Amino acid sequence: MGDVDLDAYVGAHQGEWRELEQLVSRSSLSAAESDRLLDLYQRVGTHLSVLRSSAPDPALVVSLSSLLARARRRTAGTRTSSLADIGRFFVETLPAALYRLRWWWLTSMVVNLAVAFGFGLWFYRNPEIEASMATPAQIAQLVEVDFERYYSEYAASHFAAQVWTNNAWIAAICIGAGVLGVPVVLVLFQNMLNLGLMGSIMLHHDRGHVFFGLLLPHGMLELTAIFVAGGAGLRLFWSWVAPGSRTRVSSMAREGRTTAVIALGLVVVLLISGVIEGFVTPSPLPTWARIAIGLVAWAGFMVYALVLGARAAARGADGDLDAQDRGEDLVAVG
Incomplete structure (x- = not known):
């Protein structure tokens, strides 16, 4: 994938990042909000993968990694393996x-x-x-x-x-x-x-x-x-x-x-x-x-x-595990 315009990419997706931040900060979630949390979890994981490979701004990568690590703890126990996960592994990850x-x-x-x-x-x-x-x-x-x-x-x-x-x-x-x-x-x-x-x-x-x-x-x-x-x-x-x-x-x-x-x-x-x-x-x-x-x-x-x-x-896949599977992964800053 070629270089990403960082400002444009942030502008296009920061609304989803803020929404995920808000959902992670809530003490309880409805069924619809839980589904939305899982959806954003996967979306932001993809965003992080793209930023790492194409526009590796250390501060932004650290921030999103931390957000995903918190979201991962919230979704623990709610995410189950499925045929879709297996299919994604063989079609995308591998x-x-x-x-x-x-x-x-x-x-x-x-x-x-x-x-x-x-x-x-x-x-x-x-x-x-x-x-x-x-x-x-x-x-x-x-x-x-x-x-x-x-x-x-x-x-x-x-x-x-x-x-x-x-x-x-x-x-x-x-x-x-x-x-x-x-x-x-x-x-x-x-x-x-x-x-x-x-x-x-x-x-x-x-x-x-x-x-x-x-x-x-x-x-x-x-x-x-x-x-x-x-x-x-x-x-x-x-x-x-x-x-x-x-x-x-x-x-x-x-x-x-x-x-x-x-x-x-x-x-x-x-x-x-x-x-x-x-x-x-x-x-x-x-x-x-x-x-x-x-x-x-x-x-x-x-x-x-x-x-x-x-x-x-x-499509942005790099062969690494999804963010929710690997947890927090920080890069060297400076």
């Missing part, structure tokens, strides 16, 4: 969060794929490394039997659940350890190292078609989810290294909330990739059909994050 952090996870994606490719090329050009890791019989067992059997050894539903749990755990490490920075890099590095090694072994033994035919259907979405988790974790790390105009506590709190939003969204994304890996990857469908299904799922996520995310951001 895509806006993914969009705001897009350069972090897109960079993570490009860098990690380059690392995997680099390792794969290095291993491929140095077959003695492969020979030092296993016997020819063990390698033959891996490329001829074990790699393909991995995807069909268990019942599809059980395998999908297992894969979902494993990938969710990797994403959780990237996000949970993000504040430290280094663990995220190590987790991603290890995954790309393994990917490059396995790819080189399969290609070296003329099984590249099996490798890509089984990896791509689920791997495009699965790896993207891991890259998003890594990017979000590193952004959380950077929030205290370079907090900008905010205090370190405020900066970390904001990015922590956005990271939590993304973590919840990735649960769904990884569930979808797990279902694809459990039911599509080992299916008897032609390779092109399986890859096409994976490509559609991956493209759907990219459109969701970048196109719907841009539209949500244009």
Whole structure:
């Protein structure tokens, strides 16, 4: 969103701010007034989000934050979760969060794929490394039997659940350890190292078609989810290294909330990739059909994050929780 004319914006909305102030100050409210309080609560929360991102006047932000914190206490117990809240999360909050952090996870994606490719090329050009890791019989067992059997050894539903749990755990490490920075890099590095090694072994033994035919259907979405988790974790790390105009506590709190939003969204994304890996990857469908299904799922996520995310951001969403959910959030003044 572009810069906001602060005077014009204040003039347009200060009547609602005053009305909310009056309702918060009253000792008791009628049913109609309570409904109006909730409505203003959400409106002023949106106003605060716009002012933070487009016209961050510290005194005004502090004043509105304080007003919303008081209103939140008045509305405690009256606000309940609803389908509308869930819908707003998936239509506004989550895509806006993914969009705001897009350069972090897109960079993570490009860098990690380059690392995997680099390792794969290095291993491929140095077959003695492969020979030092296993016997020819063990390698033959891996490329001829074990790699393909991995995807069909268990019942599809059980395998999908297992894969979902494993990938969710990797994403959780990237996000949970993000504040430290280094663990995220190590987790991603290890995954790309393994990917490059396995790819080189399969290609070296003329099984590249099996490798890509089984990896791509689920791997495009699965790896993207891991890259998003890594990017979000590193952004959380950077929030205290370079907090900008905010205090370190405020900066970390904001990015922590956005990271939590993304973590919840990735649960769904990884569930979808797990279902694809459990039911599509080992299916008897032609390779092109399986890859096409994976490509559609991956493209759907990219459109969701970048196109719907841009539209949500244009409407003022920034991927943070609603003001009433996060409470008072002050910025550094001066």
